[in-house]
Amino acid sequence: MADIEAHITGTVWKIECKIGDTVGExxxxxxxxxxxxxxxxxxxxxxxxxxxxxxxxxxxxEGDTLVVLE
Numbered sequence: 001m002a003d004i005e006a007h008i009t010g011t012v013w014k015i016e017c018k019i020g021d022t023v024g025e026x027x028x029x030x031x032x033x034x035x036x037x038x039x040x041x042x043x044x045x046x047x048x049x050x051x052x053x054x055x056x057x058x059x060x061x062e063g064d065t066l067v068v069l070e
Contacts, residue, residue, distance in 0.1 A: 002045045004067040006060045010034030015056055017067065021049045029067050030054065041066060 013033040023029060028040040029049070047069030054066045 001050065002043075002047055002069040003065045004029055004041060004043055004069065006030075006032060006041060006062055006064045006066055008032060008034050008039055009061045010039065010059075012054045012056050012058045012060060012066070013038060015052060015054070017049050017052070019049050019052060023047060023049060023069065032060065043067075043069065045069060 010032040014031040017029045023043045024046045025043060027043050029043055030041040032039045032041060049067060050070040051068040
């Protein structure tokens with residue numbers, strides 16, 4: 001399993017995947033908003049989305065796990 005973590009502190013602006021989706025390396029899974037800028041969070045590995053551990057509008061810290069792949 002691979003965890004996709006927030007690379008910045010911010011707010012979850014949009015979730016671009018759902019449980020069961022297949023994602024490839026480099027695919028955007030979540031978009032974070034920080035200081036009025038949108039920052040895509042990309043999968044570092046290919047896999048299937050097992051869990052989504054965030055919600056749109058939720059504040060997250062750098063290093064928080066957002067999505068779990070299997």
